[in-house]
Amino acid sequence: xxxxxxxxxxxxxxxxxxxxxxxxxxxxxxxxxxxxxxxxxxxxxxxxxxxxxxxxxxxxxxxxxxxxxxxxxxxxxxxxxxxxxxxxxxxxxxxxxxxxxxxxxxxxxxxxxxxxxxxxxxxxxxxxxxxxxxxxxxxxxxxxxxxxxxxxxxxxxxxxxxxxxxxxxxxxxxxxxxxxxxxxxxxxxxxxxxxxxxxxxxxxxxxxxxxxxxxxxxxxxxxxxxxxxxxxxxxxxxxxxxxxxxxxxxxxxxxxxxxxxxxxxxxxxxxxxxxxxxxxxxxxxxxxxxxxxxxxxxxxxxxxxxxxxxxxxxxxxxxxxxxxxxxxxxxxxxxxxxxxxxxxxxxxxxxxxxxxxxxxxxxx
Amino acid sequence: xxxxxxxxxxxxxxxxxxxxxxxxxxxxxxxxxxxxxxxxxxxxxxxxxxxxxxxxxxxxxxxxxxxxxxxxxxxxxxxxxxxxxxxxxxxxxxxxxxxxxxxxxxxxxxxxxxxxxxxxxxxxxxxxxxxxxxxxxxxxxxxxxxxxxxxxxxxxxxxxxxxxxxxxxxxxxxxxxxxxxxxxxxxxxxxxxxxxxxxxxxxxxxxxxxxxxxxxxxxxxxxxxxxxxxxxxxxxxxxxxxxxxxxxxxxxxxxxxxxxxxxxxxxxxxxxxxxxxxxxxxxxxxxxxxxxxxxxxxxxxxxxxxxxxxxxxxxxxxxxxxxxxxxxxxxxxxxxxxxxxxxxxxxxxxxxxxxxxxxxxxxx
Numbered sequence: 001x002x003x004x005x006x007x008x009x010x011x012x013x014x015x016x017x018x019x020x021x022x023x024x025x026x027x028x029x030x031x032x033x034x035x036x037x038x039x040x041x042x043x044x045x046x047x048x049x050x051x052x053x054x055x056x057x058x059x060x061x062x063x064x065x066x067x068x069x070x071x072x073x074x075x076x077x078x079x080x081x082x083x084x085x086x087x088x089x090x091x092x093x094x095x096x097x098x099x100x101x102x103x104x105x106x107x108x109x110x111x112x113x114x115x116x117x118x119x120x121x122x123x124x125x126x127x128x129x130x131x132x133x134x135x136x137x138x139x140x141x142x143x144x145x146x147x148x149x150x151x152x153x154x155x156x157x158x159x160x161x162x163x164x165x166x167x168x169x170x171x172x173x174x175x176x177x178x179x180x181x182x183x184x185x186x187x188x189x190x191x192x193x194x195x196x197x198x199x200x201x202x203x204x205x206x207x208x209x210x211x212x213x214x215x216x217x218x219x220x221x222x223x224x225x226x227x228x229x230x231x232x233x234x235x236x237x238x239x240x241x242x243x244x245x246x247x248x249x250x251x252x253x254x255x256x257x258x259x260x261x262x263x264x265x266x267x268x269x270x271x272x273x274x275x276x277x278x279x280x281x282x283x284x285x286x287x288x289x290x291x292x293x294x295x296x297x298x299x300x301x302x303x304x305x306x307x308x309x310x311x312x313x314x315x316x317x318x319x320x321x322x323x324x325x326x327x328x329x330x331x332x333x334x335x336x337x338x339x340x341x342x343x344x345x346x347x348x349x350x351x352x353x354x355x356x357x358x359x360x361x362x363x364x
Numbered sequence: 365x366x367x368x369x370x371x372x373x374x375x376x377x378x379x380x381x382x383x384x385x386x387x388x389x390x391x392x393x394x395x396x397x398x399x400x401x402x403x404x405x406x407x408x409x410x411x412x413x414x415x416x417x418x419x420x421x422x423x424x425x426x427x428x429x430x431x432x433x434x435x436x437x438x439x440x441x442x443x444x445x446x447x448x449x450x451x452x453x454x455x456x457x458x459x460x461x462x463x464x465x466x467x468x469x470x471x472x473x474x475x476x477x478x479x480x481x482x483x484x485x486x487x488x489x490x491x492x493x494x495x496x497x498x499x500x501x502x503x504x505x506x507x508x509x510x511x512x513x514x515x516x517x518x519x520x521x522x523x524x525x526x527x528x529x530x531x532x533x534x535x536x537x538x539x540x541x542x543x544x545x546x547x548x549x550x551x552x553x554x555x556x557x558x559x560x561x562x563x564x565x566x567x568x569x570x571x572x573x574x575x576x577x578x579x580x581x582x583x584x585x586x587x588x589x590x591x592x593x594x595x596x597x598x599x600x601x602x603x604x605x606x607x608x609x610x611x612x613x614x615x616x617x618x619x620x621x622x623x624x625x626x627x628x629x630x631x632x633x634x635x636x637x638x639x640x641x642x643x644x645x646x647x648x649x650x651x652x653x654x655x656x657x658x659x660x661x662x663x664x665x666x667x668x669x670x671x672x673x674x675x676x677x678x679x680x681x682x683x684x685x686x687x688x689x690x691x692x693x694x695x696x697x698x699x700x701x702x703x704x705x706x707x708x709x710x711x712x713x714x715x716x717x718x719x720x721x722x723x724x725x726x727x728x
Contacts, residue, residue, distance in 0.1 A: 001461075001595070001598045001599070002598060003597065003598050003601065004601055004602070007418055007601045007605070010415075010417075011417055011418075022415065024414060024415055025414075027410040027411065027413070027414055028410070030410055030413045030414075032407055032410060032413065035407060035413065036403075036404070036407045039400075039403045039404075039407065040400070040403075043396055043399060043400045043403065046391040046392070046394055046396060047391065047580075048580055049391070049394045049396070049399065049578035049579070049580040049581065050388060050389075050391055050394075050578070050579060050580050051374075051386065051388055051574075051579045051580065052580065053374075053375055054371055054375075085449050085582070085604045085608075086604050086605055088602075088603070088604050088605045089603060089604040092456075092602075092603055096483055096484075097365075112602065112605070115598075115601070115602035116602045116603070118602075119460055119598075119599060119602050120460075210415075214413035214414075214610075215413070215414060215415045215609075216411075216412055216413040216414050216415065216416065216608060216609035216610045217413065217608055217610055218449070218604060218605075218606075218607070218608040218609075231365070233367065234365045234366065234367050234479075234483075235365070235483060237367065237368055237371045237479070238368070238452075238456075238476065238479035238480045238482075238483050239452070239453060239456055239480070239483075239603075240449045240450050240452050240453040240582060240604075241371075241450055241452045241476070241582075242582075243582070244449075244580060244581055244582040244608055244611055245579075245580035246578075246580045246581055246611070247608055247610070247611065
């Protein structure tokens, strides 16, 4: 077992480092005043500091269920929602509740999910094409995928592809873990129907307030049918009893008094600007880095045409106080790669330009 | 897999139920104003809502390390502390970081730990005497115990017994998980040296703010040597990335501005009164319930001389809107038992008297 490359560099970097590495939302966009107001309200109620139900507080689950019904057009009740301590926790909880030993993941995939699967000693296979997926996936195995602005590739499944994946799952009678960390954070304000809306029986849909409100509160959720929720509830209570009552009530109160989707729209507009600026800097100073501008999320992903191993570049860049993530860590087999992921939400324009220029020098 | 009996009845009971079941601290003792003040301070800093280090924030770890050095007389640095999302989470994290498949637990033991061990499919053996422990425990296996005001038995190890356990551990070269959830909550203000202070190399000491500040914040910790901390860090980051930054900073700020041990003293004084009142009610109305008054913690534990199966009584009592925990759930083999656990921290005097009187009727 070893630490995640990303968490390790997040620990290592200091304030002088220009970091394109983590998936950190921009702090300036946190609704600090609104959370302060919510905190005042919530702390009038002593039960905010008490133990609470393992599935999560009713009122917050009700609101999340309403998102699904209203925003994803997928009818959902509060009994189909379980609150998690961040979305990351969902992997451990779901996997422990199932007997499945085999996981099929996109190649590349989210490093945090891979770590979680590894620690539970699951067998992991990667797929690049739907044909491969169709060949690999077997009954009761688990497909893990991120259907919107995939981390790291930024790829978004088309409607046809979603239906296709749902059909493969149906045919194989397999489980789906659909990670929707970035789904609501899109630049055009168009929200696609999740794969799980085409495959309801054996699917889990993961959501989080980390990317749209504040990650420091560690509040996420799992949507699944009641039968699956009852199974994961047993695991959740044994893991940490329940997610912080106070933090759940904070977000619940924040949602009472604020328009979440207005807030998300503001964030997305801000992030789109940052993405476009980074893209322009890359096109100007790093012409050998090939990428497509993403339509949402927090990353630009692409490949260097003039170097073979982005890990070597990342190591050199860190010495020059610039951090990004070489794609090797996103591949389960850790193959050497010329691909790389750049976060654009956390640096200002000046830092972005400077960081890209430093990388340009290093790749010349 | 099934749900914990206690979590299940906590979900089921309503406001009209007199509950001696959970280990809920008394809400009236929560430092609500102080936490409000801390929240105001903390929310001036945007980083309180951001991602943070998996091991926990430095300043809080420093303070916890100082507790050990000062209160437990066990020199500790912040590198030897890892923050957990409640103490409950520590079981999962530690067990995943070790290869050991065998756990030895006290009989009876804490239901939440047993659930956590079961879900990780560990082999569990129980011991009643140190002779049994000595016979069962083997190299690299794990001993789990609660050395102060054990949950549920309320037993506290003497200094000699602590040294004896440490010697057995040394001889066998086994691991120790010492759960100190109630250690600081004692009625005489005398704090005993933990077993791990006699056995430092392969031991984990678990602490929590749940019983002494507020459980709704879900902040606990593990103390272990650096080498072990590095191993559990890998698991912690894969599990939930890190414990809520905001909640860690809240407690850190609370500790800056308040005397924690004065607060604990006040709580212990209050709890002692409640314990004595419940004990008096039991002696008066339930003379067939044999118990010793505990010297700390949150529970009275004993056995009914006039009934054989306290689970049957608990079921009948629930119908009459009184909840307590029959000991069967604390035994790994779930043997029928005449023992029972009563929480005294959460009910007022009137409810306590009424509840005990209802039980008296049911056992006649």
